[in-house]
Amino acid sequence: MPQIIKDGVVVEDTWIHLSNEQIEQDGLPDSGDVIVPLSVWQAQKEVLLKRDGAVGVCLAPGEEPAAIAADLPRLSLVAVSFPAFKDGRGYSYARELRTRYGYKGEIRAVGDVLRDQLFYMHRVGFNAFAVRADRDIHDALNGLKDFSVTYQGDANDPRPIYRR
Amino acid sequence: MYVYRSHDQQLLNERVAQFRDQTRRYLDGQLSDDEFLPLRLQNGLYIQRYAPMLRVSVPYGMLSSTQLRALARVARQWDKGYCHVSTRQNIQYNWPALEDVPDILAALADVEMHAIQTSGNCIRNVTTDEFAGINGKEIEDPRPWCEIIRQWATFNPEFAYLPRKFKIAVNAVPDEDPALIGVHDIGVQVLQRDGETGFRVLAGGGLGRTPMTGEVIGEFVPWPDLLAYLEAILRVYNKYGNRDNKYKARIKILVKALGAEKFRALTEAEFAELKDGPMTLTAEEVDAMRSHFSAPAYDAIDDQPPALQDALASDKAFNRWYHTNVTRHRQAGYAAVTLTLKKTGRAPGDITDEELEAVADLADQFSFGEARTTHQQNMVLGDVRQDQLFTLWQRLDALGFATPNLKLLTDLVACPGGDFCSLANAKSLPIAEEIQRHFEDMDYLHDLGPIDVNISGCMNACGHHHIGHIGILGVDKKGREYYQITLGGRGDKTSRIGEKLGPSFDTEQVVPIIARLIDLYVEQRQPGEQFIDTYERLGIDPFKERAYATDH
Incomplete structure (x- = not known):
């Protein structure tokens, strides 16, 4: 079973992350927790909710949290994908999920997720990281500890340094 | 000037350790070129034509003598004994070895200096008027606001992977633009209304490939809301800025595409959520920042002793x-x-x-x-x-620092150009030198009066050619270097983009053409008129006619 970083530790990943193609080809699995693309969620909400297992939605760049704002109470996980780590839209999406919509569930970074971006990702609200498969996940864990000082408030503590 | 508190120093030390480790992993092959690229850029490190270039941040241009000596030491120990002042008030080294950079950063950290976010698609060094705090015309000292913005921008986790670079400048002088805020991604104009400080916030200015001046987005942002307002603009840009084409990725293109109205509406919607939240600045914080920039112990003496x-x-x-x-x-x-x-x-x-x-x-x-x-x-x-x-x-x-040519034609601005920079299409330094040699007569120079000449070796416009009264841009035409001339740009009382004179010129034509333009000014000027005044009165046509006349 693949591993992810969740809440600061390496754990087994119990979710099945499905692409559009996989779902078109094989349909949804009968049971188990699944992460599906936004389009699948929007088209098959009721079906997904009736299954045996939790549902997570994956937002690609360009798919803003507003699209699932009303659904958040029913979602146990929101994944935000980074097809390329240099595309920073997902940072604002995670921040919005936490601060605008008050989402408390798991927010997971998926895709081109690497050690040197984890510190920032954690600060904007990600608490889970599916580190790219060809990288050492235990090494990536170090990325969460790059700094002990921050100037701005963030998703974990909204107070900037001048209010702490 | 701003004196580091213990946490500022701690942060810098942690940055040095982080970059040392990143460099080690890159040299070990654990980080690919592509993965290391934004990491090194966000530490000011470019790979240039011959060697890496390291850009050291000089926040809003302020340096202590201790820092100057440290910069000298770096130049001597790790470079070829010199460095370069950039058009965004930073210091650049052209010859450091990549593997030495962590040690250079450690040496800089000892004097409260760094290269954080001096490059890359993030918020860059905040700049202002070089006479900030001593300019009698300013409303108040802009530097405390610059430092407040600097801290908000430093390692801001949400805005480290923007569509493109992002530059902010602050100006506190009314009716002039010494900080060039009109051509920055965000320009902040300090205002006062009923005794309270606030800011006019412009967005969408910039030079580069598609030069334009910014639009007013916030008419009057009260001081407690400054950071919330900036954050709102950045969030709109981070979400909607173009990421497919780097030439269309600056905020200016987004503002232009949406229109100022729509951009303002999006900003206001984000701002509404942030306003009065934890980002709101406190009087204590602003006072603390102001205390860093209090006036030195001036003697009580008279003018004109x-x-x-x-x-x-x-x-x-x-x-x-x-x-x-x-x-x-x-x-x-x-x-x-x-x-x-x-x-x-x-x-x-x-x-x-x-x-x-x-x-x-x-x-x-x-x-x-x-x-x-x-x-x-x-x-x-x-x-x-x-x-x-x-x-x-x-x-x-x-x-040799007393050449009386400030703002005169030979006080020209130029990027390092094709001699050093791998982005450049053409050399800029030899052109600068030729102009200086041609106009070396000091009496003549003084007679000509203030003329801003700006030279850039490529579209990226590091030499700010668009805002030169005379702008010179290096272009490549089938492997040969040509130069396009623009006239009427301004980066003085206001920021204005210059107009193209016409087809570009061969290298050896540049100085003779500039001499013709100057001649026309001398012939046509009215008493008291500077070059730019005469240009604005006459328009570009007579200059065009003179430049391309075949009977000369």
């Missing part, structure tokens, strides 16, 4: 320098002195290790131990007693 008047009357060369390179000060009896780093035959803005140390000594002796860098690639000693100007001038003259 006898020592100055005597020297002005008796020494012609000093008199000339005084009238070009000395700037009025808000404090009676003091003046600001600009050292032009424009020696003919040397790249504009270049300064050697020994010169840096000499400037440090002069800063200690004459200017409360502080110096400033300017976006026109010069340095300033900001707080000099007027009765010491003559002594200082003699010392500067001996160092």
